[in-house]
């Protein structure tokens with residue numbers, strides 16, 4: 001297993017160090033190589049995605065990323081900013097499938113803004129298409145009309161093969177879970193998503209065991225708050241997935257708990273926490289490393305097909321929480337407040 005380790009900026013190095021500790025504790029045959037990205041890439045070689053980092057990522061089976069970004073780079077030209085490195089590496093690696101689980105650990109039910117009975121036991125997987133849709137469709141731009149008025153244009157478009165490959169990811173994941181897929185679209189108004197629905201229905205013939213349902217995106221946004229436990233796997237396009245996955249993340253209370261995976265067609269993947277580089281708490285040893293550690297579990301499951309070790313890592317996180325260890329973002333009265341490094345140690349001890 002060859003893993004490119006890209007800690008990035010802000011709390012990135014702190015949280016990635018904990019995930020690396022967990023990977024090492026598994027005693028697997030792993031080859032990890034570290035490289036700079038984001039602001040760290042810019043500092044090292046004037047580029048948020050240095051050539052050597054991209055080369056390493058391409059040659060690796062998986063990428064473990066911390067986070068990128070710091071306010072101090074906000075004045076740089078757009079193409080030199082840390083976030084550009086992230087967008088470029090996703091595109092270069094052709095990572096079209098973004099997997100964002102929203103899972104609530106029973107110990108953290110009180111951390112959600114929703115009533116505990118609505119969210120406890122929540123376990124949703126949102127599968128978002130990441131390289132198409134209105135974010136990439138042409139034509140796009142701000143144009144001048146004949147009457148002198150300006151017009152902003154973006155184009156929502158999906159072709160069959162793009163829909164089919166993301167659909168396949170969702171159905172395959174559902175087969176390993178509760179065998180339910182809810183496809184989210186706006187087929188009543190948007191032709192691009194009418195085709196989306198047709199292709200999902202065609203694809204479902206290959207997965208007779210999976211129950212496919214459809215939901216309009218406005219209703220899905222409402223149902224996620226009203227009764228989120230009705231969902232198992234949700235699959236949707238880039239823009240709807242962007243919005244719904246952020247909505248779903250808040251069901252679970254803390255962004256410090258949420259991992260993510262972005263996969264290509266061969267299950268090569270980039271694994272990272274859903275949160276950013278949190279420059280406000282960087283270097284203080286108070287960040288929550290669990291989203292990054294749980295991203296390692298996703299790496300074992302989706303790229304290395306090692307379900308047993310994925311579950312070992314997830315169970316170790318559950319055990320550390322059950323033992324009362326909490327970083328500041330998830331701390332409640334009576335639990336044991338620890339720092340980033342000590343939380344990593346607690347997970348390793350639980351392993």
Ligand code: NAD
Nearest residue numbers: 067068069070071256275276277278279280281287288329
């Ligand atoms: P953020 O996610 O970094 O932080 C939002 C809030 O959540 C902050 O108060 C932060 O302290 C807290 N937080 C985040 N992760 C935490 C953790 N693991 N433990 C405890 N608390 C945590 O978002 P932001 O402040 O809007 O952005 C900061 C920088 O991160 C910006 O430069 C932004 O561009 C970048 N960013 C990067 C990514 C990425 O690398 N994938 C994603 C989002 C934002």
